[in-house]
Amino acid sequence: MKLSPLVYLLGTVSFLMDVASEMVYPLLPLFLASLGAGTGTIGLVEGVAEATASLFKVVGGRLSDRMGARKPLLLLGYGLPGLLRPLLALATGPGQVLLYRFLDRVGKGLRTAPRDALLAESVPQEALGRAYGLHRGMDTLGATVGPLLAFLLLPHLGVRGVFWASAVPALLALLVLLGLREGRRASSRPTPLPPLRPSAMPPAYRRFLLVSSVFALALSSNAFLLLRLKDLGLSEGEVTLAYTAYNLLYALLSYPLGSLADRIGLRRVVALGFALYALVYLGFAWAYSPFLGVAFLLLYALYSAAFEGASRAYLATLVPQEAKASAIGLYHTVVGILLLPASLLFGLLWEHGSAPLAFAAGAGLALLALFLFLLDGKKPPAYPG
Structure with missing residues (x-):
């Protein structure tokens, strides 16, 4: 079964935007440290x-459902x-970097739920794993x-020059998005919306939300993985290369693991991710x-490829x-x-305790989430994409 051209x-669009974002992301913790941040x-x-x-994902999702359209929120x-x-x-201080990260993430929040909903609407349920896997x-x-x-650009442009250059793929992503045409299903006005609270959602959704909330407490920023690599002796350039290898492996594994999830069940692959x-x-x-x-960072790519697509499709x-x-x-909110x-909490555990203590705490919370997920063995009712 072929996937929709919309996928x-x-x-x-996501490829181009991630080129822009990830030109910046691995340099941010090092840039913040150079500005005096602990x-x-x-x-x-x-x-x-x-x-x-x-926080803005729920805003983008709600507005999209009320409008009966996805594209306006994607453009914004x-x-x-x-x-x-x-x-x-x-930027000349950590406060300005914080402001940038805040505004940048507002944009990410507004687009995520409409985009994920549009993906789900563009394929039949039996192809959800492949669609989300290909997208991821x-x-x-x-x-x-x-x-x-x-x-490659860092030795020639410096950190700030790389930040300037990252604007080019970001603007290209916007140009590609202008060619998007929504199908009738996504653009038609939906029936009256249920109240926006967990209690108004199906029980299986609420159970998964609880498990994911526990798991979220283990999800410290990937910036700490990069700092840990530097702590273990890698240079700034080597950290960037290691992060590149992580993302390449993640990209290569996402579609095969999405197909696997369609065959063996999304729930099994989600559990594997935990x-x-x-x-x-x-x-x-x-x-x-x-x-x-570096070896554990590459294993982290296997987690990301297994969990990110499968969990979104399962949801x-x-x-x-x-x-x-x-x-x-x-x-997501x-x-x-x-x-x-x-x-x-992770940063404070590292700063006032040790890196092993912080990582061990994250592992413990992930195991608790896995236990709760397996404890609820009920098969959820499936809704069509």
Whole structure:
């Protein structure tokens, strides 16, 4: 069964935007450190950024369902970050970087739920794993190209020059998005929306939201993985290359693992993702050499490829069509709010305790989420994409 051209268009847009974002992302923690920020401050910046994106996901999803359209929110969500690069390139203190991350994540928040809903609406349920897997693969391929471009440009342009250059793929993503044409199903006005609260959603959705909330407390920013690699002895350039390898492996594995999820069940692959995350964080807690650090980062790519696509596809089966974007947005908002205390706590555990302590705490929470997920063995009712 062929996937809809819409899946490939959205994948192309995500590819270009991730090129732009990931030219910046691996340099941000190092840039913040050069501006005098400690790990606690870096945790605060990243936590605020991710929590902001998640808060606006419910806004974008609700507005999209009310409008009966996805494209306007996508244009706003992808367009805003492309215009913000000068704010970062001219930053002279951590506060300005925080402002950039806040505004950039507003755009991400507005676009995520409408985009995920549009993906779910463009394919039949039996192809959800492949559709989300392909999208995550193209998205992550951009996240592979971005750090590699940053690595190549860094000696010639410097950190700030790389930040300026990242505006080019961001604006290209917006141009590609202008060619999107919504199908009748996404653009027609939906039936009256249910109240926007967990209690109004199906029981299977609420159970998964609870499990994911526990898991979110383990989800510290990837910036800490990069700092851990530097702590183990890698240079800034080597950290960027390692992150490039992570994203390349993530991109290559996403579609095959999405197809696997369609064959063996989305729920099994989600459970595998919880287990892999715990294993990776235990590995980062015990790692004593750069080689082990890079090895566990590559294992983290397997987790990302297995979990990110499968969990989004699984979530899409738990909610009815008339509230799909709202429910996806609410889920990401509730989970994302918890990323602020998660990243802040992780940074403080590292700063006032040790890196192994912080990573071990994250692994413990991931194992708790896995236990709760397996404890609820009921098969959820499936709603069509």
